[in-house]
Amino acid sequence: MNMTFAKYQGTGNDFVMIDNRQNSFPKNNFKLIEKLCDRRFGIGADGLILLENDVETDFKMVYYNSDGNESSMCGNGGRCLVAYAKSVGLIEEVTTFLAVDGLHHATILDNGLVSLQMKNVSNVKIADDYVFLNTGSPHHVLMVDNLENYDVKTSGAAIRYSDLYNKEGSNVNFVQQISENHFALRTYERGVEDETLSCGTGATAAAIAMNVLGKTKEHHIYIDVEGGKLEVSFVKEGNSYTNVFLKGPATFVFEGEIDC
Template sequence: MQIQFYKYQGTGNDFVMIDNRSNFFPKDNIKLIEHLCDRRFGIGADGLILLENDVDTDFRMVYYNSDGNQSSMCGNGGRCLVAFAKKLHVIQNQTTFIATDGLHHATISEDGIVSLQMIDVSTVKIASDYVFLNTGSPHHVQLVEDLERYDIKTMGAKIRYSDLYGTAGSNVNFVEQIADHSFALRTYERGVEDETLSCGTGATAAAIAMNTLGKTTSNAIELQVQGGKLEVSFDKTEGKFTNVFLKGPAEFVFKGEIDIITN
């Protein structure tokens, strides 16, 4: 079987995109999805995303990590899917779509900047040396010094697999402050089991965590990730974060076809 795919990236977080509105894709084939995401034997990506029909919205987002398993919300993936939907003429410059964590609104500018509304956040756990919250995916956030030299993979895996988060695990974010409303961020992603160049739900979590800790009073925060820059904005009322938006570039990389074995 031959399938057509598209490759997109958002600040270095890259995805295989497939138009599955005809429901042809074997969604339960974990080995196939893992193969397509493999950087040596497949296409290569941090994850695979299916664009599907939805009765009540413009489309449905179905997201898989590079290990082949369906996962929770992916912020950069959602932004890239908006750009993909526009390329397919499913939408124009604004959209509403459904994902695993619920309804999302988004806009896309002519230069490819996508602003994606994330879920509201009402619970933020503050511990002595970290913050934990869910922004569509679970995120551990902690401040570190000398982030550039920090061993993200080793320390991230240690926390992700610790008793703190059990078998489900958590994404792990390491943050260093640059200026009043600007932070550097590096993320270890579960499902990829390594550092990625960017994580959208992680950037959202880091921004909210830094505001919660009082490291910034701004409600518009810049996150410098390994693959570029993201912006997170929100409204905050009595500790609840609403109108949360993740903003950044979403870029088409290439289009191709690949032969797959589905049995």
């Protein structure tokens, strides 16, 4: 079976995109998904995303991690899927789509960046040395020194598999402050089981966590990830965060066919 695909990346977080509006993709073949994401034996990606039909919105997003399992929301993947949907003629600059965590609104900006509305956040756990919140995916956020040389994979895996999160696990984000509204971030992603160059829901979680902790009073936060730069904005209403937007690039890499 030959399969047509496109590959996109958002600040180095890369994805295999497949147009599944005809429902031809074998969604229960987890080994196939894992193979397509494999960087040696497949296309290579942090995840695979299906573009599907939806009755009430422009399209539906179905996201799989590189381990082959369907997963929670992916912010960078959502922005890349918006760019892909435009490339196949499904949308123009403004869209609404359905993902696993609900409805999302997005806009493709003149500079090629994509602004994606994320879910509202009202429940934030504040512990002695970390913050936990869900921005469409679960995120453990902690501040560290010397982030550039930090062992993200070892420390991230230890927290991800700790008794804090049992079998489900959590993504783990390591943050260092640069200025009042500017932070550096490195993320260990569950499902990839390694550090990725960027995590959109992680950047969103880090920005909100830094506001919760009082590290910044700003509502527009700049996040430096290993693969580039992201922006997060929000409105704080009491203990809730609404109108949460993630903005960053969504870049076409290549397209082709692969024999499955």
